[in-house]
Amino acid sequence: MPDATCYAQVTVTLPLSGPYTYLVPDHLRPHAAVGSRVLVPFGRRTVTGYITAFAPPSKKMRVKKIIDTLDPCPLFTPGMVPLFQWIADYYIAPMGDVIKTALPGGLNVVDRQVVSLTTSGTRAADDPACPEAEKELIDILGSTPVPLKQLLDSEPPIPRSLIKVLENKGWVTVTRELSTARARAKMETVAEAAAGPLPKKGVTEKRQLLLDFLRVHGPTARADLNRKLPSAKSTLGPMVEMGLIHLSEDRVERSPLGEEIVPDTPPSLTDEQQQVVSTVSAQLTSGYATFLLKGVTGSGKTEVYMRLVEDALAAGKTAVVLVPEIALIAQTDRRFKARFGDRIAVLHSGLSDGERYDQWVKIAEKRVSVVIGARSAIFAPLTDIGLIVVDEEHDGSYKQESGLRYNARDLAAVRARMEGAVVLLGSATPSIQSAWNARTGKFKEVLLTKRVNQKPMPEIEVVDLKKYKDLPGIHTFLTPRLVEAMTQTLDRDEQVLLFLNRRGFSGAPICAHCGEPLKCRHCDVSMTFHKGVNAFRCHICGYFEPAKTHCRICNGHKIKLLGSGTEKVEEAVKDIFPHKNVARMDQDTTARRGSLLKILKGVREKQVDIVVGTQMIAKGHDFPDITLVGVICADTALNLPDFRAGERTFQLLAQVAGRAGRGDKPGRVILQTYVPDHFTIGCAVDHDADAFYTQETSFRRALAYPPFTRIILVRIADKNSGRCRTAAQKLSGLLWERRPDQGIAIMGPAEAPLTRAMNRYRWQILLKGESPSAMKKMITDALAAFRKEGGFSGVSISIDVDPYAL
Ligand code: ADP
Numbered sequence: 046m047p048d049a050t051c052y053a054q055v056t057v058t059l060p061l062s063g064p065y066t067y068l069v070p071d072h073l074r075p076h077a078a079v080g081s082r083v084l085v086p087f088g089r090r091t092v093t094g095y096i097t098a099f100a101p102p103s104k105k106m107r108v109k110k111i112i113d114t115l116d117p118c119p120l121f122t123p124g125m126v127p128l129f130q131w132i133a134d135y136y137i138a139p140m141g142d143v144i145k146t147a148l149p150g151g152l153n154v155v156d157r158q159v160v161s162l163t164t165s166g167t168r169a170a171d172d173p174a175c176p177e178a179e180k181e182l183i184d185i186l187g188s189t190p191v192p193l194k195q196l197l198d199s200e201p202p203i204p205r206s207l208i209k210v211l212e213n214k215g216w217v218t219v220t221r222e223l224s225t226a227r228a229r230a231k232m233e234t235v236a237e238a239a240a241g242p243l244p245k246k247g248v249t250e251k252r253q254l255l256l257d258f259l260r261v262h263g264p265t266a267r268a269d270l271n272r273k274l275p276s277a278k279s280t281l282g283p284m285v286e287m288g289l290i291h292l293s294e295d296r297v298e299r300s301p302l303g304e305e306i307v308p309d310t311p312p313s314l315t316d317e318q319q320q321v322v323s324t325v326s327a328q329l330t331s332g333y334a335t336f337l338l339k340g341v342t343g344s345g346k347t348e349v350y351m352r353l354v355e356d357a358l359a360a361g362k363t364a365v366v367l368v369p370e371i372a373l374i375a376q377t378d379r380r381f382k383a384r385f386g387d388r389i390a391v392l393h394s395g396l397s398d399g400e401r402y403d404q405w406v407k408i409a410e411k412r413v414s415v416v417i418g419a420r421s422a423i424f425a426p427l428t429d430i431g432l433i434v435v436d437e438e439h440d441g442s443y444k445q446e447s448g449l450r451y452n453a454r455d456l457a458a459v460r461a462r463m464e465g466a467v468v469l470l471g472s473a474t475p476s477i478q479s480a481w482n483a484r485t486g487k488f489k490e491v492l493l494t495k496r497v498n499q500k501p502m503p504e505i506e507v508v509d510l511k512k513y514k515d516l517p518g519i520h521t522f523l524t525p526r527l528v529e530a531m532t533q534t535l536d537r538d539e540q541v542l543l544f545l546n547r548r549g550f551s552g553a554p555i556c557a558h559c560g561e562p563l564k565c566r567h568c569d570v571s572m573t574f575h576k577g578v579n580a581f582r583c584h585i586c587g588y589f590e591p592a593k594t595h596c597r598i599c600n601g602h603k604i605k606l607l608g609s610g611t612e613k614v615e616e617a618v619k620d621i622f623p624h625k626n627v628a629r630m631d632q633d634t635t636a637r638r639g640s641l642l643k644i645l646k647g648v649r650e651k652q653v654d655i656v657v658g659t660q661m662i663a664k665g666h667d668f669p670d671i672t673l674v675g676v677i678c679a680d681t682a683l684n685l686p687d688f689r690a691g692e693r694t695f696q697l698l699a700q701v702a703g704r705a706g707r708g709d710k711p712g713r714v715i716l717q718t719y720v721p722d723h724f725t726i727g728c729a730v731d732h733d734a735d736a737f738y739t740q741e742t743s744f745r746r747a748l749a750y751p752p753f754t755r756i757i758l759v760r761i762a763d764k765n766s767g768r769c770r771t772a773a774q775k776l777s778g779l780l781w782e783r784r785p786d787q788g789i790a791i792m793g794p795a796e797a798p799l800t801r802a803m804n805r806y807r808w809q810i811l812l813k814g815e816s817p818s819a820m821k822k823m824i825t826d827a828l829a830a831f832r833k834e835g836g837f838s839g840v841s842i843s844i845d846v847d848p849y850a851l
């Protein structure tokens with residue numbers, strides 16, 4: 046009678062419900078655990094799956110066997126299974142998608158069909174009677190097998206029937222092949238000298254040399270050996286045969302490149318910092334609670350995080366620190382590494398698949414106790430979590446905006462509750478949602494009201510752009526007031542930061558003849574001109590048009606480059622300050638690996654005098670010599686059709702302003718805007734977060750927006766505009782039929798703010814209500830009915846629970 050651990054529940058990474066029961070063969074049982082990645086037969090294919098439990102099948106049935114286990118250790122902990130289940134339920138997603146989203150990329154083993162030439166096939170090509178088409182295919186195949194899909198998708202496509210013909214003649218074979226996953230353990234061969242005395246026979250001088258080398262250096266990787274002792278290439282084999290040297294396979298760790306980091310000495314805390322640390326630390330031994338740390342920019346929040354992580358480790362627990370995307374990681378991870386050394390693992394998008402995999406395995410094998418990373422680090426396979434820190438908790442990058450649209454900030458609280466950990470959300474400008482949770486007592490509030498060493502907040506001066514709109518060219522955005530302040534700052538040998546939330550050269554190219562904007566062919570947005578590559582580019586789909594293009598309406602050849610982006614500002618600044626070093630920091634200049642770190646280093650070491658950048662420069666950097674921040678245009682995001690536009694603008698302005706005057710010298714900010722009287726701008730200028738929250742909260746309450754309601758957005762997209770609309774109307778009708786008498790509002794269907802993207806038309810339906818579970822039930826039922834309907838098979842429907850942007 047087999048015991049229960051013979052049967053594994055396996056969730057496969059396909060959009061299916063599952064899990065499915067498999068038998069664990071005896072030889073795999075030592076390696077199979079909850080969280081193990083396995084290969085399983087599924088229908089006629091072989092797919093990747095994950096063990097989520099051990100239990101015999103519910104009814105008598107034939108079960109298939111697990112083919113293999115794939116990693117040195119399980120990739121998630123048993124404690125994470127309930128988290129995955131919670132996510133699947135909350136975000137209305139299949140469990141397989143949840144696990145795939147949670148784990149590092151590149152893990153999927155792909156089962157594919159390949160076509161290879163047989164010996165008779167090779168000979169057939171020489172036969173003059175062989176038809177041309179068949180000859181061509183034989184040529185394409187050559188000596189290496191080619192994936193079937195590649196042949197079918199080639200240009201022009203190879204017909205399936207032609208392959209069949211050759212298969213029937215015995216010239217080609219079609220077989221299944223597993224392509225290995227991109228992320229896997231890297232192995233190397235290690236040579237080690239055997240113990241014991243040497244036999245006198247057969248040990249030449251070269252062989253003796255090899256043996257001596259290994260005795261001195263200890264076990265050595267074969268690649269290193271070949272490099273350091275070239276004669277080893279020929280001597281190693283015979284020595285292994287003689288039993289004088291042993292070979293073994295060892296796992297090597299790929300570690301992300303980085304500079305040498307000098308360990309730091311912790312400063313003594315300010316009274317305020319000490320107060321916060323004591324309050325939060327006291328909770329570490331009493332289980333789940335969420336704290337909201339409101340701390341002005343430069344108040345030393347990171348130091349507080351590090352002390353609390355230290356306390357968690359001292360209590361025998363582990364810690365996760367989430368930071369917003371890569372810009373911040375470049376700096377925060379240095380500070381944490383300097384404090385925690387090799388007790389830390391790092392997870393972010395700047396790592397290669399292999400590096401990320403190795404960091405992941407290091408965490409799963411409990412070789413580190415602190416994980417720092419971007420949003421996906423919330424899924425780090427740690428056990429005994431004591432503390433989860435979410436730095437800059439208001440930041441939009443915690444929300445994943447494709448596939449499974451989860452919010453890592455919200456998941457931090459969910460995971461902490463399940464594991465009895467403490468959450469610390471930190472921000473100078475907390476989200477309205479978190480501020481509200483603090484006000485209503487759901488979160489405990491802790492404060493840092495002063496900058497470290499009492500440095501004052503920078504003074505903010507408002508410049509009304511309307512007054513300068515008739516100035517020539519670049520002076521409409523580099524106003525005389527700003528240029529004057531820049532000159533003074535640079536003369537004192539201090540640094541300037543200019544912020545503009547638009548990359549490229551011109552964001553509004555229009556036809557000089559008819560005034561028509563130059564739009565993308567595939568999306569309903571203006572193209573952006575990029576001078577660096579001398580072309581127009583779509584920021585949604587990447588579509589590219591050379592600079593010498595023409596108006597699609599009147600065929601005019603003169604395109605006027607209105608609207609400015611970071612490239613235009615950079616060019617203008619170089620014109621005005623030809624002897625200063627200018628660096629631009631945006632998605633275009635930081636796309637290449639390592640380039641962001643290089644720019645940041647340049648700023649830190651003062652090789653750069655002026656930095657021009659997008660919101661990438663707003664976040665978290667601590668550059669003591671930046672004493673002037675210029676906001677080129679504060680209102681770019683203010684007029685978006687989104688209830689969070691004001692919140693986002695306020696946060697961004699406060700964050701950018703916070704970059705000024707972090708060192709010993711006082712900082713100042715010049716904020717340029719067309720709407721100096723707007724209350725969002727006013728609050729930012731006064732550094733008055735409380736006033737902003739009061740006003741914004743009453744506005745949200747009046748219009749019944751979050752945090753007073755919950756929103757679920759249903760997005761409908763299709764290539765055909767008519768079908769997209771019909772589908773949206775149909776789905777909306779099905780939702781109305783299922784709407785309870787009260788408590789849920791259905792808005793739409795309406796065209797999405799971006800009406801077409803990547804050739805797909807977009808509609809949306811917005812559900813607003815107080816009970817997310819009631820809304821979700823409605824959606825699940827309506828979707829089931831919609832799918833039964835038929836006729837909408839190509840239409841894509843995606844569900845966004847608690848959308849960040851509408
Ligand atoms: P925040 O994250 O709140 O913007 P940081 O943690 O970056 O602030 O701190 C700002 C600067 O003050 C950093 O250079 C940091 O090293 C320094 N700092 C923080 N705490 C202290 C302290 N207690 N004593 C001296 N310097 C400190």
Ligand code: ZN
Nearest residue numbers: 565568583586
């Ligand atoms: Zn486009």
